[in-house]
Amino acid sequence: MTKSGGRDGTERLVVIGGDAAGMSAASQARRLRKPGELEIVAFERGHFTSYSACGIPYWVGGEVSGPDELIARTPEEHRERGIDLRLRTEVTGIDVAGQRVRARAVDTGAESWTPYDRLVIATGARPVRPDLPGVDAPGVHGVQTLDDGQALLDTLARTDGRRAVVVGAGYIGVEMAEALIHRGYEVTVVNRGSEPMATLDPDMGRLVRRAMEGLGITMVSDAEVTELPTGDDGRVRAVRTKDAEYPADLVILGIGVRPETSLARSAGLPVGAHGGLLTDLAMRVRGHRNIWAGGDCVEVLNLVSGQEQYVPLGTHANKHGQVIGTNAGGGYATFPGVVGTAVSKVCDLEIARTGLREKDADRVGLRYEAVTIESTSRAGYYPGASPMTVKMLAERGTGRLLGVQIVGREGAGKRVDIAAVALTARLTVEQMTALDLGYAPPFSPVWDPVLVAARKATAKVRQGQPG
Structure with a gap:
């Protein structure tokens, strides 16, 4: 491979994304290759790295005292291990033919190109934000990153009203509804399905609904949200469906997430039917021998159905990172697929x-x-x-x-x-x-x-x- 990226002819590994998959890959590659053998540059657009997004509802609900408890490894710890980690820096373009990425400093807008010999794409997922009137109004929150969690807590601290509406009843919606109950809010969950937790069959989801109602959560089923009306101050004030309107001082979007692959799509990299990047068993992007991808931006093989599936879970992301880091660092490892295991809770x-x-x-x-x-x-x-x-x-x-x-x-x-x-x-x-x-x-x-x-x-x- 041509050594075009690093200093003094050293190979350079560039990682896009500083959470589970990206930093696991960077850390594993560093274990296998010393700084003089492989330069590692990682870009993260947020303020945090290597954190547990799954713990955000427990932070919001008060079971976890603060974001520091959700961070497995800080930026400083990554840098001490020989990784050039650049926070608040968003990659805005991938030049596959030229083997380089374009990055923009979030705070200043300054742009620059960084060459790579090997590239890891770990751009994660983004919360689904339906194209509805009022969806971008103040008081409407998606929850995917620690920055999102902090923004939500800031809103909670500034909001006098105690009425919250959660749109969607998947894992995030259910867990956020419980978190808001713990904070003393009056919570309504508006769900387009007949029962919460669409990852279950409806007969099992019915048991979850009964438990949520037992917590004092108002469940609205088979409801399609049409608008998020705002008040004179521009803030959200309600959630409107075809049949009713539910007052809200705060709205949480718990509709789910989609793979964040806009960057990869623009670069011409292959994506599947679910919108995630397609990789081989070594987590290498199909058709590209020096580009790997993992975490919430990829599709995985379901070992039971034999088909590709989108399963955004931290357990998979960390395994992907280990496999990618091993391969990008010169070793060999594979990720065979998943069987689709997940666990959650509502109260007890x-x-x-x-x-x-x-x-x-x-x-x-x-x-x-x-x-x-x-x-x-x-x-x-x-x-x-x-x-x-x-x-x-x-x-x-x-x-x-x-x-x-x-x-x-x-x-x-x-x-x-x-x-x-x-x-x-x-x-x-x-x-x-x-x-x-x-x-x-x-x-x-x-x-x-x-x-x-x-x-x-x-x-x-x-x-x-x-x-």
Whole structure:
């Protein structure tokens, strides 16, 4: 490879994006290559690096005292390790043919070009902001970065009213609704779907809605937002749907996120059906041997469906970064794909899923059996046992596990990891019934709830088989 980027002929690795994927890649590459062998320059348009965006709702809700607790590694720590980290600097263009990036200083507007030999794109995701009247008014917030979290807290400190409307009921919407309840707000969630948490099947989402209503959250379902009316001062004052209007002193957009790939698109790099960059197993952008991409700006292979999927999670971003850093640093590593595992909570209700929902299986043409069981988190006679609902999908005929959803109290959420491992290993539900899981009355019934569901799924698969 031509050494065009670094000083004195040293190769230069340029990283766009200073959060999980980008800085994990930079740090891993630095472990493998000394500063005299590889110069690393990282650009970040915000004020923070290497932070947990997943923790922002807990910061807003008061469970976490401040942003410092969400930061895994500060800019100073990265620089001490030999990474030229440039904060408040936004990359505005990629010249693939010339192997250089154009960057602009956010505070001064000054622009410059930086050559690279190897490039990492970790531009993350952006909150969905629907094209609605009033969506850019003061008092309307998306929450994706620590800067977004700080802006929201600043608004909360300046706002006298206590009425909040959350638009959308996905992970961010649900978690932000709970955070605002903790802060004493009157919260309404306006959701275009029939139930919250579209990552679950509606019958399981219904359990989440009941829990949210139990917290005092007003749930509005099957509602399409048409406008965010503003007052005389220009601030948002309500959320309007086709059928009603909900007063608001504050609006949170919890509609979800999209991959931030505008920079990559402009450079002619390949994107998939979900808008994310397409990479190979080494996280190299397809068709470009010296460009890698990872984190919330890429699509990943779903190992259950066999199709590309967009799954913006910090767990994946950190793994992507390790793989990219290893490869960009001269080693070799791969990222095989995901099974779609996620976990969340509403107050003490734990919500988990992995694999396919019914509509996912329908979309890819898989025939399946679905079962739902009720069990408890501990032995029924042991103090503190709480109810748990487990839904399981198994492929008709083969019995291969396709997906699991769990809703319950303490001990429910992390049980999904059993199913995640089973999906990765392509186990059948019958094979799952023989898993040697840990048992003691304080932790589980004799038959763990996941295995109860596997037994029921096994019986249903057998009933559907020809004699």
